[in-house]
Amino acid sequence: MKNIQITTAIIAMIIAIGSIPELKGQDLTGKQIIDKVYNRPTGDDQTSDLTMTLINKSGAQRIRKIKQFTMDLGAVEKSIMFFLSPADVKNTSFMNWTYDTDQGDDQWIYLPALKKTKRISSDSKSDYFMGSDFTYDDLGDRKLEDDTHKLLREETIDGKECYVVESISIDEDYMYSKTLVWVDKSNFIGVKKEFYDEDEDLLKVLAIKEIEKISGIWVIKNSEMKNVQKNHRTTIVLSNIQINTGMSASKFSERMMMRGL
């Protein structure tokens, strides 16, 4: 069984750097810019199909498919994922509860072969998700206070005027020495992000390739994370995205994990 221990729903992360608050930035600090990126409307609930493609340096591909559901219940955001492929993880499900407070995430995994729902540790932020180039931390909800944020400059990339903000973790043991994010000034979408390793060398680059407004919410449909040191990359494509469908909170339960889709 592959390592399918994961953090919060991928869609939450993607939208976290892809929202469009109404405010336009004027003399904003780095922290204010990131705050606007993080705190954006995501809808009350979301459903989508996720296709993750792992591409190695020779171009060979491995594909993972997931059906995911996310719901904002106020103080807690709940998500559940059902793994569709590859075959050996099919019908495995994963549930995550993320809290607004400092409380750590609660995570469970249901392994259909073992017929068992197991609570798993959320202390695996630096592990890579299903062998991809995304760590669990990359995919999770990072809190504003976890880093110090500094506006470095303004820059135009792909015709978009962007703020370039540097974020450095308060935690000295954090896996990245720093990250740089390019935030589109017109809509506060993070369109590019660079991750630097402990030696302050560039490790990975996240590029946003396609966004779409669905039910009034901007969603990043296509993104790519490239490891520039090892020259492999991972793409994430979302499809069949539905927002604010009136999902029931009972979907986020052991019953549904075991029953599956």
Added chain:
Amino acid sequence: MRDKMRTKGFILILLLIASQYTMAQNPDISGFARSYEGVLLKTGNFGIVQQTLNLNFEKRGGKVAFKANPMVFLYNADSLDVRMRELYMDMYFDNFDIRIGKQQVVWGKADGVFITDIVSPLNLTEFLLPDFDEIRTGVIATKVNYYLGNSTLEAIWIPVFTPTEKPPQGSIWYIQPDFPAPPTWDFSREQITPSLESSELFLKYTALTSAIDFEFMGAYTWDDNPTLHVQKEFELDPNSQQPVLTGLYITPEHHRLAIAGGSFSSEIKGVILRGEAAYYNGKYFLTEDPLEADGNIQKNYLHYLVGLDFNLGAVKVSSQFIQQTILNYDNYIQNEQTENTMTFLARYDMFRETLHLELFSYIGLSNSDALIRPKITYDFDDSFSILLGSNIFVGDEGGRFGQYHDNSMIYTKIKYSF
């Protein structure tokens, strides 16, 4: 042998026809094909040559679902074993679900140890070596789950008793019992006739919360292992005129057990703490007490575990301590009063999760013996894996693991999943 093969071949053809038919109904079909070969280190002989086809047929709707899970094992070149691991139907209602048919039920928080996990008996024909998802036997049961928010009340009724499956004579896993006199076996009381009176009942309450997950369970069941009732036969020694034990008349019989227990798991600063315990009321144990006419005595019994799961860097580690204790013990009982065991698991994934290193061990603390199971798995493709592993039995030959010291082996498993 040829007739047996023909019958099983016929079953196989029926399975294939059924699969064709069910394909026409558009069920979801998944499973794996696996080739498993193991060589005994001591002799160089093959300890196992097994080809397996596992098929899952599933069809799920909003209100109903069904699953059939036939498994076909081909041992050596000509020994076919066809098993229906599961065959059940589900009905879904607003607040409860019903599952009817042959099913495997897994309870508790322990890994590789069976404490409150007593609904589905074990298939021990290859000791504890099968994967944990294959070691349980399905039971014919009706299961009702009633849901209250994030908690569940589960009731199971089993009308047909299924015992633990033991290694047959001739198997490398069969241990010849050591009797002081020649035994005569009487199996007339071993079978349990299915009836309402002989049914088994299980009840469990489960809660899954942000702070802790826990379960409480109770069962009115049969002991999956038969009690060996022993009548001793004596003759007078013509020389000494003293009675001499000349034979044993052994009657295996399953007895009722009432069991209560529970389990929990919780995360504390990134470490998962797990616990599980079961109390057995009136379990039979073999005794040498001359006052016990048939060589057995009933004692209450406690079986519990505590375990931790944590990360050491990129290595995932899990360890459990297990204790079995006979309460109100007396020295005539053949089992030790207390038996302590540990398990240890370390796992490390490499190369974008295509290479997996794992070490799992049972460690018998009471007998200073162990089963050590290192393995390395390479995912040649997402659907194709190659495993090289070893089962090493070490320690006291009187211990649960050390007794198999001749069965240490290296093995490969090549698996195609679909």
